[in-house]
Amino acid sequence: MDRTLVICKPDAVERGLVGDILSRFERRLLRIVAAELRVIDADTAAQHYAEHVGKPFYDELVTFIGRSPALVAVIEGPEDTWKVVRDMMGATNPRNSAPGTIRGDLGIEMGENLIHGSDSAESAAREIAIFFPGLG
Numbered sequence: 001m002d003r004t005l006v007i008c009k010p011d012a013v014e015r016g017l018v019g020d021i022l023s024r025f026e027r028r029l030l031r032i033v034a035a036e037l038r039v040i041d042a043d044t045a046a047q048h049y050a051e052h053v054g055k056p057f058y059d060e061l062v063t064f065i066g067r068s069p070a071l072v073a074v075i076e077g078p079e080d081t082w083k084v085v086r087d088m089m090g091a092t093n094p095r096n097s098a099p100g101t102i103r104g105d106l107g108i109e110m111g112e113n114l115i116h117g118s119d120s121a122e123s124a125a126r127e128i129a130i131f132f133p134g135l136g
């Protein structure tokens with residue numbers, strides 16, 4: 001089995017879209033093995049988004065991800081589930097996301113793109129350890 005980290009970002013929680021988003025994974029026969037509603041503080045955001053530190057959009061990103069509660073979850077499925085989830089998310093900019101994807105169905109602005117998903121097996125392991133250190 002393969003696990004990946006998903007974050008329904010604050011915009012998704014504010015808009016009441018968590019159920020829609022998670023139900024897509026469940027209908028795809030992927031399983032939720034952990035989930036927590038939490039406000040992501042700046043330190044945790046810095047760990048999670050370490051690759052983006054110093055980029056022009058970094059401060060905006062940290063403010064966005066921590067502005068209200070996010071639903072952080074671990075999703076499990078067969079091999080390369082991280083990639084299945086990424087494909088279901090759509091392109092980073094919702095304007096360019098294909099219809100049928102989460103961002104392509106539910107978003108339009110880059111700053112409010114609804115969801116995070118790990119971008120590799122290595123990223124998934126690293127990110128799951130940040131948010132769910134006790135998960136066996």
Ligand code: IDP
Nearest residue numbers: 052057060061091092110111113115116117119
């Ligand atoms: P991803 O979420 O599709 O993996 P990344 O390139 O890893 O995209 O960027 C992480 C997050 O940073 C994006 O989901 C988005 O919220 C934000 N972001 C990325 N590029 C920009 C930008 O150019 N302007 C504003 N926010 C951005």
Ligand code: MG
Nearest residue numbers: 116117118119
């Ligand atoms: Mg990314």
